Amino acid sequence: MLEVKNITKKFGNFIAVEDESFKIDDGKILGLIGQNGAGKSTTFKMILNFLKPDQGEIFWNGQKISDPTLDEIGFLPEERGIDVNLTAEQQILFFAELHGLKRKEVQGKIDDWFTRFDVRGKKTDKIKKFSKGNQQKIQIIATLIHNPKLLILDEPFSGLDPVNTSLFLNEIKIAAKNGASVIFSSHDMGNVSEISDDILMLIKGKAVLSGDINQVRSSFGRTQLYLESPISNDELRKINGVLDISNHELGRIIRLADEKTGEKIFKLVTKNGFIPAFSLQPPTLDEIFRIKIDNFTNE
Amino acid sequence: MNKKSIVIAKNTFIKNIKSPGYLILLLSPILFLLIGGIAFFVLKNVVSDNKPNIGIVSANNAVYQTFKQQKNIRAKKVISAKKAESQLQAKKLDGYIITNNDISRAEYIQLSEAKATFPVEQMQPILTGIKTQLTISKLGLSPENVSELTSPVNISTKVVSVDDNKKINQTEAQILKGINYVFTIAIFVISIYYASIAATEIGSDKGSKTLQGILAAVSKKNYFIGKMTGVFLLLAFHIIFYIFLLLIAKLILSLTKYKEIMDSIKIPALPLDYLFIVVMLSAITIASILGISAMLGSFVSRSEDVQKATSPVSMILMIPYLMSLSLQTMPNLPIVKTLSYIPIFSQQLMPLRMASQVATFTNGLISVIIAMVALVIIMYFSYKVYDKHALDYSENTPFKVLISAITQKKS
Numbered sequence: 001m002l003e004v005k006n007i008t009k010k011f012g013n014f015i016a017v018e019d020e021s022f023k024i025d026d027g028k029i030l031g032l033i034g035q036n037g038a039g040k041s042t043t044f045k046m047i048l049n050f051l052k053p054d055q056g057e058i059f060w061n062g063q064k065i066s067d068p069t070l071d072e073i074g075f076l077p078e079e080r081g082i083d084v085n086l087t088a089e090q091q092i093l094f095f096a097e098l099h100g101l102k103r104k105e106v107q108g109k110i111d112d113w114f115t116r117f118d119v120r121g122k123k124t125d126k127i128k129k130f131s132k133g134n135q136q137k138i139q140i141i142a143t144l145i146h147n148p149k150l151l152i153l154d155e156p157f158s159g160l161d162p163v164n165t166s167l168f169l170n171e172i173k174i175a176a177k178n179g180a181s182v183i184f185s186s187h188d189m190g191n192v193s194e195i196s197d198d199i200l201m202l203i204k205g206k207a208v209l210s211g212d213i214n215q216v217r218s219s220f221g222r223t224q225l226y227l228e229s230p231i232s233n234d235e236l237r238k239i240n241g242v243l244d245i246s247n248h249e250l251g252r253i254i255r256l257a258d259e260k261t262g263e264k265i266f267k268l269v270t271k272n273g274f275i276p277a278f279s280l281q282p283p284t285l286d287e288i289f290r291i292k293i294d295n296f297t298n299e
Numbered sequence: 300m301n302k303k304s305i306v307i308a309k310n311t312f313i314k315n316i317k318s319p320g321y322l323i324l325l326l327s328p329i330l331f332l333l334i335g336g337i338a339f340f341v342l343k344n345v346v347s348d349n350k351p352n353i354g355i356v357s358a359n360n361a362v363y364q365t366f367k368q369q370k371n372i373r374a375k376k377v378i379s380a381k382k383a384e385s386q387l388q389a390k391k392l393d394g395y396i397i398t399n400n401d402i403s404r405a406e407y408i409q410l411s412e413a414k415a416t417f418p419v420e421q422m423q424p425i426l427t428g429i430k431t432q433l434t435i436s437k438l439g440l441s442p443e444n445v446s447e448l449t450s451p452v453n454i455s456t457k458v459v460s461v462d463d464n465k466k467i468n469q470t471e472a473q474i475l476k477g478i479n480y481v482f483t484i485a486i487f488v489i490s491i492y493y494a495s496i497a498a499t500e501i502g503s504d505k506g507s508k509t510l511q512g513i514l515a516a517v518s519k520k521n522y523f524i525g526k527m528t529g530v531f532l533l534l535a536f537h538i539i540f541y542i543f544l545l546l547i548a549k550l551i552l553s554l555t556k557y558k559e560i561m562d563s564i565k566i567p568a569l570p571l572d573y574l575f576i577v578v579m580l581s582a583i584t585i586a587s588i589l590g591i592s593a594m595l596g597s598f599v600s601r602s603e604d605v606q607k608a609t610s611p612v613s614m615i616l617m618i619p620y621l622m623s624l625s626l627q628t629m630p631n632l633p634i635v636k637t638l639s640y641i642p643i644f645s646q647q648l649m650p651l652r653m654a655s656q657v658a659t660f661t662n663g664l665i666s667v668i669i670a671m672v673a674l675v676i677i678m679y680f681s682y683k684v685y686d687k688h689a690l691d692y693s694e695n696t697p698f699k700v701l702i703s704a705i706t707q708k709k710s
Contacts, residue, residue, distance in 0.1 A: 048515050050690055067303065067518045075515035081508025086314070097306045098516035142512070152515070 001025050002047070002150055002181050007056030009042055009205075016042040018205045019056070024181040024198070026149075029172065031196035031213070032185040033289060038202040040185040041078055044152050047183075048075060060150060071100040074148030078155045078185075080139055084128035088119075088138045091127060092145055099146035106145060113141045117167055133164065140168060144175065151175055153184035157191055169195055189285035201289065203296045209288070217282035224287065225254040225262055228277035229269040239264055251277055255287075300524065303517040307525025311500055312532045324492055325537060329544070351415040354383040354395030361429050362398055369425070372417050383408075396422065402430040475573060475654035480624075483647045486581050487620045489534065490588045491613055497530045497589040498596030498609040501685070506602030510689060519686050523593070527678075530589055576663035577650045583670040584646035587677045588612060594681035597688050615643065623647035630655035640666050642673035 002024045009017045017039040024030045032040050045051040047058055049065055060069050082091055089110055096106040110123050117137045121130045127138060136159055143151075151172070157165045172195055176182050186192050192199060192213075199216060201209035209216060228251035236242055236254060241261030245254050256262055262280040269275050283291065300308075315321045354377040355363040366374040375392065377383040383395040393413035398405040405426050407419060435448060501523075504510045513522060595608040619638065626635050630652045639648035639658065645666040652658035 045690075049518070050511070050514060067301070067521060070516050070518075073515060075512065077508070077511040077515075079508045079511070081510070081512060083314075083504075083507060083509055085318075094306070094310050095512065095516065098303055098513065100302070139512070 001061060003059045005057045007046055007053040007058065009046060009051060009053050015205050020207050022200050022210060024183055026179050026181055027176050028197045029176050029182040029195050031192035031199045032183060033192055033199060034202035039205040040202060041154055044154050047152060072149040073152065074143040074146065075152045076140060076143045076154060076156050080136055082127055082135060082139050085126060087124050087126050089123040091138060092142045095142040096145045101146050113145065117141060136160065144171060149180055151180050151182040155186060156184055157186060157188060165191065189289060193285050201292060203293060208292050208296060217288065220283050220288060222259045222262060222280040222282050223256045224281045224283050225256060225265060226277060226279040227251050227254060227269065229275040231269050300528065301521045304521045304525035304528060307517065307522055308528035308532060311526055311529025315496065315533055325540065349415040351393035351413055351417050352391065353417050354386060354392045356380050356383050356395055357398040358400050359398065359402060365425055365429055402426055402433060479650045479654040482577055482581065482650060483620060483623045486584065486646060487616060490585055490616050493530060493534055493585065494588050494592035494609055494612045496533065498592040499605050500526050500530060501593045501596035502599045502605035502608065503602045505597065505689060506599055519689055520682065523682050523685055527589060527593065534585065572660040573653050576653060576667060579667045580646040580649060580670060583674050584643055587643055587674050590677045590681040594684045597685040619644040619647040623651050630657045640669055642670040645670055
């Protein structure tokens with residue numbers, strides 16, 4: 001279990017992270033969301049001992065993170081970097097050895113990892129021969145090869161196409177299923193929603209939202225309606241509590257002030273019987289993100 | 300050493316040893332030597348084939364006998380100037396010398412299309428020598444008198460060291476100076492090469508952004524130790540490779556027709572105290588240079604800036620190198636005396652002073668101790684700067700970064 005207790009980090013007068021706390025149990029995935037400069041990477045750097053917090057403490061399984069405990073951590077930095085002059089195999093073996101594995105233990109597994117990530121190229125080729133996407137996959141394999149118990153992923157999906165994103169999402173789920181604690185940052189709320197058990201939202205270094213992803217969404221009420229009905233937008237806008245209407249797929253998404261407005265609309269659109277779709281949902285993470293930023297800016 | 304440091308050291312060593320750049324560094328002196336050797340033998344054969352045929356027209360047989368012993372010409376005795384002229388026309392001679400009986404006058408006639416020439420500057424002292432001998436014998440002196448008259452004065456030199464009042468053989472001193480000269484050049488070249496490797500190793504991981512991934516697995520301290528060890532292993536390999544090569548070359552040559560030449564080369568027994576100081580100062584200085592280079596390498600944000608960052612090291616090394624070469628005959632200058640105790644400078648200047656017999660073993664030992672203390676400080680400071688700036692990608696100049704490392708607290 002990773003436990004972050006009240007950490008604060010300042011750079012001169014700039015507060016990068018302020019009194020941040022969270023914990024991730026074994027087998028759980030925490031999505032860290034926030035705008036650029038919100039403090040996500042700084043948080044990761046403090047967990048990894050790259051930076052020392054000005055205040056607060058970080059524990060991994062009750063111990064401070066040190067050289068031996070680093071063997072249990074897998075880290076994928078936001079700025080990807082691998083030695084392109086090494087072969088894919090040499091690079092993966094190097095990282096595996098650094099994490100305390102023996103070469104023989106790893107050598108036989110590289111082919112399997114290449115298949116899992118659909119890496120195009122030979123493991124004995126120099127990395128500079130691989131495409132950029134495949135280079136990124138090699139780095140991901142180097143991050144996962146030692147089956148880390150704590151996985152820290154900084155913007156892991158940036159630069160990956162949807163197919164490869166899906167492959168990676170699947171591997172993250174497998175890692176969690178095998179008991180790893182996972183923390184990752186992403187700007188793509190869809191990915192965060194798909195795999196996170198918990199979320200932590202940072203705005204300007206402050207945690208503004210945290211907890212189980214479904215509970216967080218529910219706490220905002222069912223204020224998002226997906227509707228497929230012949231009713232016109234003008235009629236809908238006349239209803240008190242309708243904030244916004246936008247077209248989405250075959251229907252419309254209507255943002256509501258509260259759940260009661262949803263009930264009013266339901267009665268109105270079903271007065272003549274069947275309609276193809278009416279789905280009242282809590283706001284998406286994306287919307288919650290925007291709401292929180294608006295609220296923070298207005299404070 | 301920590302296991303992770305060993306992994307870093309091993310990786311650094313293997314990566315470099317396989318790189319074309321390192322192989323060029325390792326093998327280029329051998330290639331140059333081979334090319335030089337081939338050129339020498341080719342040139343030697345060309346030269347021996349092109350010895351000029353010189354006719355000697357002189358009533359005095361000593362003239363022919365003396366010129367016959369000259370290795371760069373083929374001397375041929377010719378009875379008369381007329382015959383010499385006809386042989387010259389037939390291109391059987393490249394030139395001929397005519398002298399009168401007492402060698403007071405001589406003339407040299409050379410063919411304009413001669414395949415090789417015999418410079419007058421070489422000819423003149425030979426003829427002058429014969430003339431001197433002839434004049435002396437006319438004075439009725441015995442051969443012993445002549446030999447005594449013409450033999451050079453033998454000057455034997457001994458230097459008395461003020462510190463220990465020990466008389467030192469000047470030949471030994473010359474040998475030491477020669478060895479010191481070789482050491483000076485070797486250490487300068489090695490330091491420059493390995494300073495660059497150390498800085499590149501530290502700087503390129505940072506510049507290529509690989510470092511964050513690595514430091515997620517190993518502490519900065521163990522990474523730094525591993526990198527430094529890796530570079531030292533490369534250096535050790537370089538030295539062992541050349542010792543091995545020298546031994547092989549000696550073995551091969553001793554089995555060939557060059558055996559006599561090999562046997563004739565006698566390496567003098569060097570004073571152990573001198574060797575100890577030279578080896579210690581060299582090792583400590585190279586280690587210090589690597590430390591400084593690694594620190595400078597940690598300042599860069601982009602791999603391509605590594606070489607720029609290490610340019611101060613080359614400049615610092617250049618000072619004692621040039622001083623050591625240019626002040627060979629002035630080892631007691633106050634500036635040389637002072638700098639022979641200053642780390643990095645001491646590596647070249649203290650051995651020079653010891654070789655010149657103006658510094659004792661005790662002086663050398665003091666210099667070694669000072670260099671050792673400085674090495675510890677340099678390594679500690681380098682690591683501290685590295686620790687602070689390993690992941691700093693700001694565009695600050697190295698000078699600013701250095702100042703902030705000195706003045707600010709740890710982040």
